[in-house]
Amino acid sequence: MKELMNLKFCKSSILTCLIVGLCLASVACSKPTSLSSPPSPTSDLASAYLGQEPPGMISTPFASELLLSPSGETHSVCQFSPDGTEVYWSSIESDGLTYHLYYMNLENGAWTKPAAAPFSEIGDSPTFSADGKKLYFSLMVDGKENIHVVERINGTWSTPTALPDAVNSLKVHWTMSLTSNGDLYFSGRELEKSDATINDIYCAEQVNGQFTRVTKLDELVNSPSREFCPFIKRDGSYLIFARTASFTDRPNLFVSFRSIDGSWGTPVELPSSVNTYGSELCPWVSDDDKYLFFTRNNQIYWVDAKVIESVRPK
Numbered sequence: 001m002k003e004l005m006n007l008k009f010c011k012s013s014i015l016t017c018l019i020v021g022l023c024l025a026s027v028a029c030s031k032p033t034s035l036s037s038p039p040s041p042t043s044d045l046a047s048a049y050l051g052q053e054p055p056g057m058i059s060t061p062f063a064s065e066l067l068l069s070p071s072g073e074t075h076s077v078c079q080f081s082p083d084g085t086e087v088y089w090s091s092i093e094s095d096g097l098t099y100h101l102y103y104m105n106l107e108n109g110a111w112t113k114p115a116a117a118p119f120s121e122i123g124d125s126p127t128f129s130a131d132g133k134k135l136y137f138s139l140m141v142d143g144k145e146n147i148h149v150v151e152r153i154n155g156t157w158s159t160p161t162a163l164p165d166a167v168n169s170l171k172v173h174w175t176m177s178l179t180s181n182g183d184l185y186f187s188g189r190e191l192e193k194s195d196a197t198i199n200d201i202y203c204a205e206q207v208n209g210q211f212t213r214v215t216k217l218d219e220l221v222n223s224p225s226r227e228f229c230p231f232i233k234r235d236g237s238y239l240i241f242a243r244t245a246s247f248t249d250r251p252n253l254f255v256s257f258r259s260i261d262g263s264w265g266t267p268v269e270l271p272s273s274v275n276t277y278g279s280e281l282c283p284w285v286s287d288d289d290k291y292l293f294f295t296r297n298n299q300i301y302w303v304d305a306k307v308i309e310s311v312r313p314k
Contacts, residue, residue: 048084050104050111052302055291057310058273059303062293067102067114073298075099076125076175077282081132084288088117088126088135092298099124101137119150119157125175125282129182130234136163136176136184145172147186166214167204173228175282180234182206187228187241199228201241220264221256231283238308239264240283240292253280253294257312268311274303 050063078089085106090099101117126137133152138145146168148160172188184204200222204211229242237258244251252275254267278296285292293302
């Protein structure tokens with residue numbers, strides 16, 4: 001009789017556990033899963049590239065919910081410092097004429113909120129030198145874009161200084177880029193040429209910390225079309241830029257690979273995983289050579305940098 005009572009007690013306990021377990025499972029399964037929860041500042045955002053999921057060979061939007069501005073429209077690609085602890089970008093405001101500089105820092109394992117650049121709230125198209133000690137950007141002066149530079153001194157950015165007339169005597173426009181030895185690649189045109197459809201890519205050689213000789217790249221790069229927004233790889237081995245036949249046509253991104261003799265190869269259009277029916281502009285490759293960033297219709301995108309090598313002529 002005692003054994004029979006124990007058997008009934010065990011069966012009752014097992015049944016009770018099963019019922020409780022099913023109820024708990026039902027509650028857990030019915031709980032909605034949030035797909036838009038912000039990432040934890042001590043986990044996702046503490047990693048490189050604002051904790052974003054790395055892209056593959058198809059371009060995807062980059063951190064659109066984080067790189068905020070009052071207008072909601074970016075005007076340059078975001079550029080990370082060589083050590084990956086800072087990111088700068090610019091936005092175009094609702095008046096279509098004013099550009100603001102923004103930045104975020106990685107501090108104590110978390111990224112700060114977007115804020116106006118400490119050296120100048122107004123400006124466009126920031127880019128770092130290879131050592132991260134200088135940051136170049138464009139600034140409107142008397143209705144003309146001029147390239148300025150700030151230098152990090154004892155952890156603080158200096159007052160912006162305009163580059164010499166060797167560079168700013170040209171009607172410079174939009175983004176710029178630097179090699180490891182400090183040579184500056186930018187786009188513009190001669191002041192007497194008022195046609196806004198004319199933009200060519202120039203290189204300002206830096207010698208002993210000074211920009212001296214400025215030369216226009218050859219006709220393989222600077223075609224009768226409009227070339228602008230250059231990015232030069234740090235070692236100078238390739239140049240990515242935007243090209244469009246006219247001021248109203250949509251631009252696409254092209255790459256020119258440098259030959260052993262130093263000459264530029266025929267520019268090749270980047271694949272359809274990058275170029276679309278939108279407007280692709282402002283290319284930049286991260287200093288770890290992993291990702292190509294660019295803008296499409298005022299939004300930042302990124303893609304695996306292997307897409308660049310995929311179009312290298314055999």
